[in-house]
Amino acid sequence: MHTDPYADTPGTTDQARTPEQPTAEVTPAGQPAADATPAEQPSADATPTEQPTIDATPVADRPPTGSAAEGRREVVVAEAEPVRLPDWMRSMGQEHQPTGLDRVRFFLARHNGPLTVGLAFALALVMVVAAGWMVVRVADWRRTATVAPSASATPEPISAVGTPRDHFAGTPAASFPVGKESIVLPPATAAGPFSAAQVRAALDLVGRALVESRLELRMMVGDTGKFLALLAPDARAQVQPWLNEGRLLTFATRTGSQVQPVDDARARGRISYRATEANGIRLLEVTTEFVWAYPFDVVRRAPAGAGVAVIRDRVVWHVPYAADVVASSRGLWLDSAKMITWNVDCAKHADGWLDVIRWMPEQHGERPPGGDPGAIFDLDAPRPVTRRC
Numbered sequence: 001m002h003t004d005p006y007a008d009t010p011g012t013t014d015q016a017r018t019p020e021q022p023t024a025e026v027t028p029a030g031q032p033a034a035d036a037t038p039a040e041q042p043s044a045d046a047t048p049t050e051q052p053t054i055d056a057t058p059v060a061d062r063p064p065t066g067s068a069a070e071g072r073r074e075v076v077v078a079e080a081e082p083v084r085l086p087d088w089m090r091s092m093g094q095e096h097q098p099t100g101l102d103r104v105r106f107f108l109a110r111h112n113g114p115l116t117v118g119l120a121f122a123l124a125l126v127m128v129v130a131a132g133w134m135v136v137r138v139a140d141w142r143r144t145a146t147v148a149p150s151a152s153a154t155p156e157p158i159s160a161v162g163t164p165r166d167h168f169a170g171t172p173a174a175s176f177p178v179g180k181e182s183i184v185l186p187p188a189t190a191a192g193p194f195s196a197a198q199v200r201a202a203l204d205l206v207g208r209a210l211v212e213s214r215l216e217l218r219m220m221v222g223d224t225g226k227f228l229a230l231l232a233p234d235a236r237a238q239v240q241p242w243l244n245e246g247r248l249l250t251f252a253t254r255t256g257s258q259v260q261p262v263d264d265a266r267a268r269g270r271i272s273y274r275a276t277e278a279n280g281i282r283l284l285e286v287t288t289e290f291v292w293a294y295p296f297d298v299v300r301r302a303p304a305g306a307g308v309a310v311i312r313d314r315v316v317w318h319v320p321y322a323a324d325v326v327a328s329s330r331g332l333w334l335d336s337a338k339m340i341t342w343n344v345d346c347a348k349h350a351d352g353w354l355d356v357i358r359w360m361p362e363q364h365g366e367r368p369p370g371g372d373p374g375a376i377f378d379l380d381a382p383r384p385v386t387r388r389c
Contacts, residue, residue, distance in 0.1 A: 170304025172377035173266050173293035179215055182267035182290070183207050192275025193321050194284050199273065202319040205230060205332050206271065206286045209317070213252035214292055215265055220255045220354075227252065232331030239334055245352075251315050251337035253292065255354050261294045270379065282321035285335070289314045291377055296356045305343065305368040306359040312376050312383065313339035340384055343370025 168174040176182060185207050188200035212219055212227040219227055224243050228236045243252070255261065269290030276285045291312045298307035316335040345355040357369035375381035 167262070167295035167298075167307040168266060168293065171293070171308055171373075173291075173308060173310070176266035176268045176291070176293060178266055179264040180211055182269065183210050184271070186271055186273070191273065191284060193282050194275060199284065202284050202286060202332075203271070203273065205319070206288065206317050209332060210288060210290070214267070214290070215253075217260070219252055220260060222254055222256070224252070230332055232333055233328040235329075235331065235333045249311070249341075249349060249352055249354060250313065250339050251334060253294070253311065253354055254352055255294070256348075262297045263295050265295075266293045267291060268377075268379065278318075281324045284319045284321075286317040286319070287314065288317070289379060291379060293377075294354060298356070298359055301361075302359040303364075303366050303368055305370075305373070306364075307356055308368075309344050309354055309356045310342040310370075310373065310376055311339055311344075311354070312341075312379075313337060314383070340376065342373045342376045343368055 166174070168176075185203045188196050188203055190196045191199055194202070209227065209230050212230065216226065218225075224240075228240065228243075231239060253265075267290050269288060271286065271288050273284060273286045276283050291310060294309045294311075296307045296309060315337045318333040318335045319331070320329060320333070322330050341349065343356055345357050348355045359369050363369075374384055376384055
């Protein structure tokens with residue numbers, strides 16, 4: 001950019017000067033230039049008058065005024081430095097080829113509505129299928145939990161470490177019958193006013209009550225409905241409070257849903273009956289005496305018998321003669337029940353639940369937590385007079 005060489009000269013105006021057009025020298029007023037030829041010579045006696053100095057420089061060659069000089073300077077600058085466009089305005093734009101991701105974005109933008117509906121439908125379908133699968137799984141679990149375990153002559157329960165083990169090995173219960181096979185009814189003969197058929201019906205009723213109260217899984221987890229249904233209507237009102245109060249272990253077995261036997265219980269017992277009378281009512285009295293052994297899972301290195309909980313009971317059942325009682329009192333009655341236990345957790349027993357005492361090597365060593373069972377397994381020996389719980 002050109003600068004004005006006279007811009008800083010004192011006494012000059014802001015005018016552009018060019019070397020090609022020198023400025024004519026201007027003399028003070030009334031004094032013509034020395035080299036100028038006078039246009040007219042005045043007479044000698046004429047009175048001189050002040051004549052203004054006339055600039056004889058052609059108009060085209062005169063220096064421009066301030067505003068004109070400014071405009072001309074802009075022209076000079078423009079000629080010296082022509083206007084240049086930025087590279088981004090002069091360069092040709094390159095065509096952008098869409099990538100695979102761009103095509104996906106374009107497709108989603110065009111089909112946003114249908115895709116949203118389809119995704120929502122697919123999600124709902126997945127949820128319905130998952131819910132149906134869960135319902136089937138729960139139904140299978142409930143069906144498995146309510147079906148009584150099948151009897152097995154050679155059970156192989158799984159120990160806590162996953163190794164098959166016979167929990168009864170090394171105990172008298174190893175030779176006991178399994179499950180329902182342990183309940184053997186005596187031959188039915190007439191007794192007092194009861195015919196043989198009536199005796200058989202009463203014995204069958206007692207046998208079913210033993211299965212429901214001591215062997216069925218539903219009773220073990222707290223479902224007492226089937227057992228109560230076997231009793232006379234008036235007898236149910238008597239027994240129900242005992243079940244609610246946790247007395248059921250004297251005539252029934254509950255283990256709870258968290259801790260259950262790992263296999264069928266084993267038992268050995270005997271059943272007897274006789275005709276008797278009480279308060280003017282003729283009765284068929286049936287007495288059951290059994291030793292019930294329940295296997296619970298324990299660690300593999302526990303000693304023999306550490307996983308077996310034992311109940312020895314004596315229960316007396318009454319069946320009144322039908323003609324001597326009202327209809328609501330006809331059927332099976334529970335007259336009395338006594339029991340002793342071995343290797344049973346006393347705290348849970350107090351609440352009406354059955355479980356073994358957990359074996360601890362530091363405390364129990366090489367013996368079962370219940371100690372010496374004594375004669376509890378032997379029905380021919382006198383019943384022990386003491387019990388742990």
